[in-house]
Structures are given as C-alpha cells and as structure tokens.
Amino acid sequence: MTVQQTTESSTDGIILTDVAAEKVxxxxxxxxxxxLRLRVAVQPGGCSGLRYQLFFDERSLDGDVVKDFGGVEVVVDRMSVPYLGGATIDFADRIDRQGFTIDNPNASGSCACGDSFH
Structure with missing residues (x-):
C-alpha cells in the first residue's frame, strides 16, 4: 500500500482554507x-455528471494523497486527484449560504445547486 503524504499547499493539490480547517x-x-481524516472524493452522479463527497474516514487506501492543514489531514483518493488539483475547500456561515464550498478550477460547469459539476 502506498500513501503519498505532503504538508505543503500548492496549486497541484487541494487547498483547505483556515476557516474550513477550524470547522473540520x-x-x-x-x-x-x-x-479520522477528511476524505474528499469525486463520484459519478448529480445533474452535471460528477459530484463531490466530503466525509470523515479512518481508512488508508492505495494511492491516497494526504495533505496536512494545521493538524487537519485531508485525503484524496488517486482517482479523484486529477479532478481536484487546485480546488479550494472553504466553509461559509452566512444567511445566504452555510456549509462547505468547493471552488474548483477544473470544473467547466456546474448545476444550480452546486453539488455537481462537469
């Protein structure tokens, strides 16, 4: 089993904002x-073809990429890595939006609800 671990944040990988890290x-x-670590994955589904999944996971899968953000480990499986390069995960707590948000430069479009992309 190979797990790639890194601690630097770069546009090559996923980015977790300080606000999102505190919420996690x-x-x-x-x-x-x-x-537990925060696992971010891309799965088929949603009205635009692909959807994000964020969940806590204790597993280490072959090919996982792990990044540390101030003590919060974020794990991305090897199949999702190409879809999430440079994506920023943030947390919003406003009257018009609440929850985790993903700003993904790889998404060419998304649905109105923001849960899926293509």
Whole structure:
C-alpha cells in the first residue's frame, strides 16, 4: 500500500482554507475520535455528471494523497486527484449560504445547486 503524504499547499493539490480547517477540527472534536481524516472524493452522479463527497474516514487506501492543514489531514483518493488539483475547500456561515464550498478550477460547469459539476 502506498500513501503519498505532503504538508505543503500548492496549486497541484487541494487547498483547505483556515476557516474550513477550524470547522473540520470542531466537527472532529464532536466525533471524539482521533483516527479520522477528511476524505474528499469525486463520484459519478448529480445533474452535471460528477459530484463531490466530503466525509470523515479512518481508512488508508492505495494511492491516497494526504495533505496536512494545521493538524487537519485531508485525503484524496488517486482517482479523484486529477479532478481536484487546485480546488479550494472553504466553509461559509452566512444567511445566504452555510456549509462547505468547493471552488474548483477544473470544473467547466456546474448545476444550480452546486453539488455537481462537469
């Protein structure tokens, strides 16, 4: 099993903003487990063809790319890496939007709900 681990943030990989990292830390604290990491994946589905998945995961899969953002590990599987290069994950807590957002320069279009892209 090969897992690539890196600690620098670059446009080659996914970026987690400080606000999003703090929210992930808070959610992990609520879970009460120290073996979980934020996994970001791209799966077929949604009205635009591909959709994002963000979830906590304790697994290490072959080819995973792991990046550390101030103590928050973000894991991307090898099939999703090409779709997420340079993507920025942020967290919004406003009256018009609440939750994690993904700004992905690789997406040529998305649906109105923002849950899927192509």
């Amino acid at each position: 830390k808070a959610l992990l604290d609520q879970e009460g487990r120290d073996d």
